[in-house]
Amino acid sequence: MDFSDRVKDLLQRIKNDNPYNAFINVDEDAVEKSREIQQKIKDGRAGRLAGKVIGVKDNICVKGLPTTCASGILKDFVPPYNATVVNKILKEDGLILGKTNMDEFAMGSSSEHSFFGAVRNPVDESKVPGGSSGGSAAAVAGGLVDMALGSDTGGSIRQPAAFCGVVGIKPTYGRVSRFGLVAFASSLDQIGVFGKNVYDTALLLSVIAGYDSMDSTCMDVPVGNYFRDMEKGVKGLRIGIPQEYFGEGLDKEIEERVKFCVSELEKGGAKIAEISLPHTKYTIATYYIIATAEASSNLARYDGVKYGLSVRKGNLDSMYDDTRHQGFGNEVKRRIMLGTYVLSAGYYDAYYSKAQKVRRLIKGDFMKAFDN
Structure with a gap:
C-alpha cells in the first residue's frame, strides 16, 4: 500500500467510528497532501518525516484546523497561524492527520474531562489511557498515527505513554518552542512527543527541538544528534x-x-x-x-x-x-x-x-x- 492509500484508509477509519475517541477533528485535505509528499519521496527530495503520519494534541495550533483544547469555550476557534513545532514538522514533510482528544485545557490525568467525550485505552477499552494527552497516546498505540505531539505540565505525556504502552518524552523546559501552545501553566508547560518506539520518538524530537525567537523561554542551545547518542549505549x-x-x-x-x-x-x-x-x-x-x-x-x-x-x-x-x-x-x-x-x-x-x-x-x- 502506498502512502496516500494508507492515509486515505486511516482518515476513513477515523471518520467512520473514531476508534478510542482519540481524535477531535481531522484534516480533510490530508489525502491530497499525502500525494504531494509521495511525489517528493519518488523525486528524492523529501524531508526527514516523509511517510510519517502524525497527530497533534488539540492545544497546539494548526492553521486552518480548529484548536479547541477539548473545551466548549473554544469549540469553534480556528487559529490563523501554526505553532512553531507544526511549522518544523511540515518543513520536514510530516503529514498531520488531525487534532487529538485530551483533558480540557490539559487539566487532568485520565482524558475523561473532555467536551468531546472520554478517550479509551487501545490496550483495554474499559480502561483510561491516562492524560492529559490521552488522545495522542491512544492514537499511536492504536495504529492511527505513527507519532504524535503532546504537552506535559505535570506528567501529561509520560503518564499516558506508560498507560498505553508507547514511548513518550517530556523534553527539558526550553528545549522545544512553546509558541502556538495554548497555555495552562506557563512555567511548567512543555511540548513533547509520542512514538511507537524510541527511534521514532527521537526522530520527531530532533525535528521540533531547537531555538525559536518567538518563545522567550526557548533556550539557544545546539540540538544534539539523538540517533547517534542512542547507538552509544549506556x-x-x-x-x-x-x-x-x-x-x-x-x-x-x-x-x-x-x-x-x-x-x-x-x-x-x-x-x-x-x-x-x-x-x-x-x-x-x-x-x-x-x-x-x-x-x-x-x-x-x-x-x-x-x-x-x-x-x-x-x-x-x-x-x-x-x-x-x-x-x-x-x-x-x-x-x-x-x-x-x-x-x-x-x-x-x-x-x-x-x-x-x-x-x-x-x-x-x-x-x-x-x-x-
Whole structure:
C-alpha cells in the first residue's frame, strides 16, 4: 500500500467510528497532501518525516484546523497561524492527520474531562489511557498515527505513554518552542512527543527541538544528534536512583519492574548510584499551587469578548459569568478557583509565595545531584 492509500484508509477509519475517541477533528485535505509528499519521496527530495503520519494534541495550533483544547469555550476557534513545532514538522514533510482528544485545557490525568467525550485505552477499552494527552497516546498505540505531539505540565505525556504502552518524552523546559501552545501553566508547560518506539520518538524530537525567537523561554542551545547518542549505549553513564521514589504508595509490581530495568542498565555498563532528593515529599503540593495559580491567570483571557464562546444575554458582568459557566467544564472551574484562591491578597504569602520558595529547594536537590 502506498502512502496516500494508507492515509486515505486511516482518515476513513477515523471518520467512520473514531476508534478510542482519540481524535477531535481531522484534516480533510490530508489525502491530497499525502500525494504531494509521495511525489517528493519518488523525486528524492523529501524531508526527514516523509511517510510519517502524525497527530497533534488539540492545544497546539494548526492553521486552518480548529484548536479547541477539548473545551466548549473554544469549540469553534480556528487559529490563523501554526505553532512553531507544526511549522518544523511540515518543513520536514510530516503529514498531520488531525487534532487529538485530551483533558480540557490539559487539566487532568485520565482524558475523561473532555467536551468531546472520554478517550479509551487501545490496550483495554474499559480502561483510561491516562492524560492529559490521552488522545495522542491512544492514537499511536492504536495504529492511527505513527507519532504524535503532546504537552506535559505535570506528567501529561509520560503518564499516558506508560498507560498505553508507547514511548513518550517530556523534553527539558526550553528545549522545544512553546509558541502556538495554548497555555495552562506557563512555567511548567512543555511540548513533547509520542512514538511507537524510541527511534521514532527521537526522530520527531530532533525535528521540533531547537531555538525559536518567538518563545522567550526557548533556550539557544545546539540540538544534539539523538540517533547517534542512542547507538552509544549506556556504558559509563551515571544514573541516580532517588531513594524517596520508593516510598509509601508505590505499587509493588511497578517497583519490581523499575528495579528490573535498573538492573538491566547496570548489566549494560551504566553506573548506578543511590541519591537523595529530600524535598520530594513537597513536590505534589507545590505543583498544585503553582499550576493552578498560573492557570487562573492564563484562562482569564476567555471572557467572551475577543474570541471563543460568547454568551450575551445581559450586561458585561453577566457576559463574563455566563460565558465561563457554560464554556468551562467542572475540572477547569475547580482549578481556576483553587488558583484564584492561592493568589488572593490574604493567602498569597501563605501559599503561592511559599510554593515558589519550595520550588527553588526542589530544583536545588536536582542541581546538587547532577553536580555530584
